[in-house]
Amino acid sequence: MGSPVPTGxxxxxxxxxxSTSPGLRPPTRRGTELVxxxxxxxxxxxxxxxxxxxxxxxxxxxxxxxxxxxxxxFACAHVAVRRWAPYADPVILPCVALLNGLGLVTxxxxxxxxxxxxxxxxxxxxxxxxxxxxxxxxxxxxxxxTLKFLSDHRTLARFGYxxxxxxxxxxxxxxxxxxxxxxxxxxxxxxxxxxxxxxxxGEFAKVLLMVFFAAFLVSKRDLFTTAGRRFLGMDLPRAxxxxxxxxxxxxxxxxxxxxxxxxSSLLFFGIVLVLLYVATERAAWVVLGLGLFSGGAVIAWxxxxxxxxxxxxxxxxxxRYDVVGGGxxxxxxxxGLATGGIGGxxxxxxxxxxxxxxxxxxxxxxxxxxxxxxxxxxxILVYMILSLRGLRGAxxxxxxxxxxxxxxxxxxxxxxxxxxxGGVTKLIPMTGITAPFLSYGGSSLLANYxxxxxxxxxxxxxxxxxxxxxxxPQQPAIADQHTVMVERPK
Amino acid sequence: xxxxxxxxxxxxMVMILLLLGNATWVQVINADEWRLNTYNRRVxxxxxxxxxxxxxxxxxxxxxDVKETTDRLRYLRTYNNGxxxxxxxxxxxxxxxxxxxERAENDLLNGSDDRLFARRVSALIxxxxxxxxxxxxxxxxxxxxxxxxxxxxxxxTGSVVAxxxxxxxxxxxxxxxxxxxxxxxxxxxxxxxxxxxQLTAKDANDPLINRATQALYPAGSTLKTVVAAAAxxxxxxKDSQYTAKGTINLPGTSNAPFPxxxxxxxxxxxxxxxxxxxxxxxNTAFGEMAAQVxxxxxxxxxxxxxxxxxxxxxxxxxxxxxxxxIPDEAALYQTGIGQRDVQITPLENAVVxxxxxxxxxxxxxxxxxxxxxxxxxxxxxTDPDEVETAMSKDNASVLRxxxxxxxxxxxxxxRNNNIQVASKTGTAEHGNDPLxxxxxxxxxxxxxxQKPEIAIAVIVEDGGDRGLGATGGKVAAPIGRxxxxxxxxxx
Numbered sequence: 001m002g003s004p005v006p007t008g009x010x011x012x013x014x015x016x017x018x019s020t021s022p023g024l025r026p027p028t029r030r031g032t033e034l035v036x037x038x039x040x041x042x043x044x045x046x047x048x049x050x051x052x053x054x055x056x057x058x059x060x061x062x063x064x065x066x067x068x069x070x071x072x073x074f075a076c077a078h079v080a081v082r083r084w085a086p087y088a089d090p091v092i093l094p095c096v097a098l099l100n101g102l103g104l105v106t107x108x109x110x111x112x113x114x115x116x117x118x119x120x121x122x123x124x125x126x127x128x129x130x131x132x133x134x135x136x137x138x139x140x141x142x143x144x145x146t147l148k149f150l151s152d153h154r155t156l157a158r159f160g161y162x163x164x165x166x167x168x169x170x171x172x173x174x175x176x177x178x179x180x181x182x183x184x185x186x187x188x189x190x191x192x193x194x195x196x197x198x199x200x201x202g203e204f205a206k207v208l209l210m211v212f213f214a215a216f217l218v219s220k221r222d223l224f225t226t227a228g229r230r231f232l233g234m235d236l237p238r239a240x241x242x243x244x245x246x247x248x249x250x251x252x253x254x255x256x257x258x259x260x261x262x263x264s265s266l267l268f269f270g271i272v273l274v275l276l277y278v279a280t281e282r283a284a285w286v287v288l289g290l291g292l293f294s295g296g297a298v299i300a301w302x303x304x305x306x307x308x309x310x311x312x313x314x315x316x317x318x319x320r321y322d323v324v325g326g327g328x329x330x331x332x333x334x335x336g337l338a339t340g341g342i343g344g345x346x347x348x349x350x351x352x353x354x355x356x357x358x359x360x361x362x363x364x365x366x367x368x369x370x371x372x373x374x375x376x377x378x379x380i381l382v383y384m385i386l387s388l389r390g391l392r393g394a395x396x397x398x399x400x401x402x403x404x405x406x407x408x409x410x411x412x413x414x415x416x417x418x419x420x421x422g423g424v425t426k427l428i429p430m431t432g433i434t435a436p437f438l439s440y441g442g443s444s445l446l447a448n449y450x451x452x453x454x455x456x457x458x459x460x461x462x463x464x465x466x467x468x469x470x471x472x473p474q475q476p477a478i479a480d481q482h483t484v485m486v487e488r489p490k
Numbered sequence: 491x492x493x494x495x496x497x498x499x500x501x502x503m504v505m506i507l508l509l510l511g512n513a514t515w516v517q518v519i520n521a522d523e524w525r526l527n528t529y530n531r532r533v534x535x536x537x538x539x540x541x542x543x544x545x546x547x548x549x550x551x552x553x554x555d556v557k558e559t560t561d562r563l564r565y566l567r568t569y570n571n572g573x574x575x576x577x578x579x580x581x582x583x584x585x586x587x588x589x590x591x592e593r594a595e596n597d598l599l600n601g602s603d604d605r606l607f608a609r610r611v612s613a614l615i616x617x618x619x620x621x622x623x624x625x626x627x628x629x630x631x632x633x634x635x636x637x638x639x640x641x642x643x644x645x646x647t648g649s650v651v652a653x654x655x656x657x658x659x660x661x662x663x664x665x666x667x668x669x670x671x672x673x674x675x676x677x678x679x680x681x682x683x684x685x686x687x688q689l690t691a692k693d694a695n696d697p698l699i700n701r702a703t704q705a706l707y708p709a710g711s712t713l714k715t716v717v718a719a720a721a722x723x724x725x726x727x728k729d730s731q732y733t734a735k736g737t738i739n740l741p742g743t744s745n746a747p748f749p750x751x752x753x754x755x756x757x758x759x760x761x762x763x764x765x766x767x768x769x770x771x772x773n774t775a776f777g778e779m780a781a782q783v784x785x786x787x788x789x790x791x792x793x794x795x796x797x798x799x800x801x802x803x804x805x806x807x808x809x810x811x812x813x814x815x816i817p818d819e820a821a822l823y824q825t826g827i828g829q830r831d832v833q834i835t836p837l838e839n840a841v842v843x844x845x846x847x848x849x850x851x852x853x854x855x856x857x858x859x860x861x862x863x864x865x866x867x868x869x870x871x872t873d874p875d876e877v878e879t880a881m882s883k884d885n886a887s888v889l890r891x892x893x894x895x896x897x898x899x900x901x902x903x904x905r906n907n908n909i910q911v912a913s914k915t916g917t918a919e920h921g922n923d924p925l926x927x928x929x930x931x932x933x934x935x936x937x938x939x940q941k942p943e944i945a946i947a948v949i950v951e952d953g954g955d956r957g958l959g960a961t962g963g964k965v966a967a968p969i970g971r972x973x974x975x976x977x978x979x980x981x
Contacts, residue, residue: 274501277497278491278495279491281491334516337513337516338521338524339521340517341518373517376513376517377513380513384503391495394495407491407495411498421509425509427508
């Protein structure tokens with residue numbers, strides 16, 4: 001069976017983009033993007049100055065240089081977009097820049113707080129902000145490379161199955177590999193240790209599998225939408241078409257069991273469900289999927305101690321404050337958030353050292369404590385703008401594969417934010433997962449930069465003027481044709 | 491495909507709204523639940539990082555100071571003459587929280603009080619750390635010291651409260667056994683823990699409790715002032731006659747004797763005037779008096795003196811003094827002599843004395859005279875507050891004169907013949923077997939009787955050094971007199 005090939009589709013929603021007449025080139029809005037990037041750089045530099053001031057460190061011109069270097073880095077990204085995706089959405093990159101910059105400042109700030117800390121095993125805190133700067137540079141490089149080498153996102157559809165296979169392997173690898181190469185850290189077995197590098201293949205798998213699912217669903221769309229029985233007013237899919245859903249469910253449960261990674265399995269399953277729904281336009285999938293997930297969750301809760309712990313910590317963090325693996329972390333997060341209140345303690349004036357894992361999973365708690373509700377809400381809103389702009393690109397792009405992939409990527413971003421911030425603020429049980437662009441960690445950053453590059457590519461395809469159709473030779477109407485006399489042969 | 495994509499967009503918006511709503515709940519609406527949780531050490535650490543305000547007494551002597559340190563907490567709270575002032579200052583401990591004034595005026599001392607707002611803003615702009623405001627107390631350091639020395643000289647457990655009757659200023663508030671709050675404020679966690687363990691040990695006799703405001707005792711005969719006030723308000727005079735019998739049976743019982751002290755008759759005749767009954771503290775007469783007034787009027791009179799005030803803060807919170815339930819006439823007799831379920835704090839008993847001294851006008855008692863900014867400029871000053879007229883001026887004079895008679899009938903040492911005192915003693919029975927339990931010794935008084943400048947209440951628990959034979963006059967009165975003499979000697 002050959003690779004699935006997307007079927008082009010011109011849906012009514014796409015008419016907005018296509019209405020531009022071929023002769024008039026729409027504005028690229030790259031200037032807007034540059035101005036917003038400079039604004040983000042200004043905010044990040046100001047944040048850095050506040051941290052240094054509040055930590056009573058002497059201010060020097062270095063900060064200005066750091067700010068400029070940051071601006072320079074994102075200016076390069078901007079140039080890459082200008083060159084290789086000139087019609088890309090102008091808001092997405094500044095949002096990412098702002099989040100990444102705030103993340104860097106916060107990670108640096110946590111470094112300062114943990115400076116000189118001696119851990120029970122005798123080791124001391126090793127600052128990580130600089131490493132994250134390197135990761136950011138590498139991430140932006142990947143970002144630019146994606147834009148350069150992927151001039152049309154539809155190309156990806158051709159490699160759908162390949163990506164799917166790589167993604168599946170990457171997702172499952174840490175779970176099945178032995179401990180010396182895939183160690184269990186903080187209860188989750190999601191890392192691969194190769195020499196000095198620790199990578200989380202699951203982060204990349206997220207993007208790869210989304211490409212696969214989008215391609216697969218687009219090629220098999222008709223199958224899913226046609227047959228099926230009606231039940232309770234819903235069109236049920238045929239049993240054999242449930243295959244992919246059950247496969248996804250199986251993988252999710254496997255991830256939950258083998259890697260104890262609740263966050264990733266929740267994220268993964270949510271993405272599959274949304275892709276299925278968008279592809280088939282049938283709510284039945286969502287209902288079925290949610291049912292399956294609830295069932296799986298209940299079974300997991302009954303069977304696994306770490307699931308029970310997370311739920312118990314969520315229900316009563318204070319009651320389990322002193323329990324090992326108990327509510328200490330979530331309680332500290334809530335203490336920080338509440339003590340920060342509306343206005344926050346001020347950048348550099350909070351106590352992030354009291355929250356375990358402050359610079360990864362709980363980085364948003366630190367931001368909420370130091371910037372207060374105002375800053376916390378602003379960060380959440382930036383995430384919202386980022387993912388909605390991505391979704392907008394998906395809605396206005398013309399091809400089904402692009403719609404599906406773009407929608408999935410945008411949803412993945414938003415859903416991941418919901419899972420982690422919801423966990424940090426005790427809206428839902430805490431499931432370890434990174435906050436995109438904020439948390440420390442190379443894998444997450446690189447994967448998310450690729451994700452954003454794809455979103456930009458799709459949005460560029462949506463906004464770029466269509467190439468003028470080849471002029472067809474003029475054919476006069478039949479009525480206007482001269483009557484040709486056919487002479488009867490003599 | 492666009493319709494489902496838009497719906498996904500809606501779902502994303504809903505998720506964001508949920509996050510924002512929950513953040514509002516955690517950080518704004520319900521923030522206090524988490525912020526004030528005892529496990530949350532952020533607030534305490536922040537407070538330590540600020541320079542806490544000072545607590546001074548009326549003459550400006552600093553009793554709670556701060557010292558800069560090099561450790562993580564930056565400032566160390568130090569208490570001068572800690573044991574004497576501990577019931578009022580309380581302690582400030584990283585591990586064990588706060589008490590006393592440290593707790594009641596915490597917002598001001600740590601600089602977060604709204605009254606310091608303008609200064610906080612300027613501190614924000616100038617980049618200086620916010621600094622706490624200072625609290626100036628009404629305490630007179632000399633009176634406080636004398637009261638403490640008097641109680642501790644013989645190792646008494648008890649309390650002394652002194653009030654200026656015309657204003658309600660609390661001049662002294664002592665509770666023994668006391669403790670050194672410096673030990674709990676220590677930045678050495680082990681030292682703190684050791685002190686805490688010792689102070690909360692079973693045989694330590696609750697030094698951390700400020701008996702003046704937190705302990706409730708049977709009022710004993712000191713309540714007879716309140717009963718007399720109720721009778722006077724009810725139309726009786728100092729000459730109204732009451733039974734002089736040495737022992738009567740409680741009404742409604744056949745064999746429940748209700749005796750005077752030692753069962754002695756109150757006078758030679760069948761009856762005695764109220765004046766004599768108070769001077770000799772005759773139980774039978776006052777049982778009868780309470781019964782004639784009735785429970786409702788007696789309760790109302792007690793409330794006028796400050797009983798049943800559940801919200802009193804000076805600003806230390808004060809336990810509520812009550813007459814207790816009075817189900818029948820027998821209970822009313824017993825209530826009339828301050829026994830049965832009557833419960834009173836030493837502070838409230840001092841308020842009773844001060845109210846009579848002030849011509850029947852009850853002033854709100856208070857400990858904080860001024861609030862000063864970090865720059866020592868006054869921010870707020872407490873104005874004396876007349877709460878209620880508990881007695882008419884005339885009745886107050888009558889009661890005062892009867893209390894002068896009572897003082898003349900009271901034994902004990904420490905009398906200064908140059909100062910006329912009006913007083914009432916009490917020997918309060920308590921415990922399951924009152925006759926075999928050492929009674930609490932009470933003394934409430936004010937002086938000079940004609941132009942009172944100080945009113946006091948003294949309680950010595952469990953008979954002090956006199957055991958079962960203790961009386962208010964022998965044990966508590968000398969302490970009260972010494973305190974009043976010390977205060978008036980300086981005028």
